[in-house]
Amino acid sequence: MRALSYEGPHRLKVVDKPDPTIEHPGDVVLRVTRAAICGSDLHLLHGLVPDTRVGATFGHEFTGVVEEIGDEVETLRPGDRVVVPFNVACGTCFFCRRGLTSCCENATPESDLVGGAFGSSHLAGGYEGGQAQYVRVPYADVGPMKIPDDMSDEQVLFLSDILPTGYQGAEMAGIQEGDTVAVFGAGPVGLFAMKSAWLLGAGRVIAIDRLDYRLDFAERYAGAEAVNFEEVDDVVTELREMTSGRGPDACIDAVGCEASGSTMDRLTGVWLKLQGGAATALNWAIYSVRKGGSVSVLGVYGPPCNTVALGAVMNKGLTLRAGQCNVRRYMPHLLEHIRKGRIDPDAVITHRFPLEEAPRAYELFAKKQDGCIKCVLVPNDGQV
């Protein structure tokens, strides 16, 4: 099969690889129909996540058609169309029974700090990703959700990660009726966090980014007020002024470890890798949120540690919540939101590429060229 291959920091190729096989009776093999490129893939590509090995295939947001099933699989049959959560989870362990599939203890032998995930570092289990023609999906009775016949693959593709991640981010922010919510980062996850904030009762949503085209999209798509932090003197002061001097009730960090805005953070976190990425957006969130407010962290940070304003968190009495998304538990609910038209996920897709052009798609997405918001690969059709 053809598959994306990581060839070291900032280098990708599409290569021939052996077809995946059933390695456990609970596995299925999917023919991938759509595979999206996520910001987390960029962190891997830029060498920020330890144990990212040469030859690994990325991709944790994908849909596909079941080709082969293992002997123990009960809920899927060949030919079923499915969307697959990025978490690899057993469904039976201490954490899975509590809905915390991102913390499953039966999927990652290499680490106790993170749950299993497709197409990520080996710290997340070493599972091959979906930016390929075929992919092995373990625990197939637990994660994959059948796609309803009346819905297209692209309509439900983002149920695999970014839509539930945005929703969980808004949920973790503890939004109360009429709250003002500031979302740092107007990328795809940030956009879905904004949409979800409205669904959870926000009275006002503010988007912060440095790219005007993304802020324009956030205004149109998510009804947010836009702040370009490069066009204001100080983003924390600006947010305070917009909220009667007090600060937003909740802030959501949808940026993560490659944030812009601070030369020192970029130097130590991104270029020299002396800390687990640049926590600029998180610190802005901490300083701008009102006292007693909430900060929700969706952005991914690398190990081992970051310079974060923990003193401000303590002294302002903030609630700080974070976590990889437990995708499976949000899927049925969000599917209904899509079906009823409250969220239109495929509207964020700006570019589609065949698998062979994946390196170009990554470059476009990473450099935010051509008004790119979300890139989707079409591995098997060859046509887009």
Place this chain on the structure above:
Amino acid sequence: MENLSIPREAEPPSGERGPVSQQRSTVRVFKHALRAEVTPVFGTGAPPRGLSGMIRHWAYRIPEHKVGHLMALMLADRVDVWEHIYLPKVPFAAVVLLAAGIAARKLLVRRQALTFAPGAPSPRPRRRPGTSRSTGGGRAG
């Protein structure tokens, strides 16, 4: 009106499942230092190999709350790139350079031979100050 604020929705378990059977594999899978056995299911993509694999083997002996664990893995990542991306290109590059060197040498010798052949115009005469004899004597035939 329908309530849209429905946090913490969890799909009920589809039924009790027994213990998960153990996956078999021929590739080497590491486990973190505090885990007794590998998990029932694991990924087998990009198995460890070469010097970077040895460094990873050593890294996974260090508990993951120690900075050394992650530093060793980052080192292994860089070694992985060098030994599997750059080093394979070295023999090819060496052959190309060697061939280019030999060709250049041959060309130079040939040019010199032609230049100093009998009857050929002399190259730039090089004279020591105060002498009239050419010092650029090549072997002619």
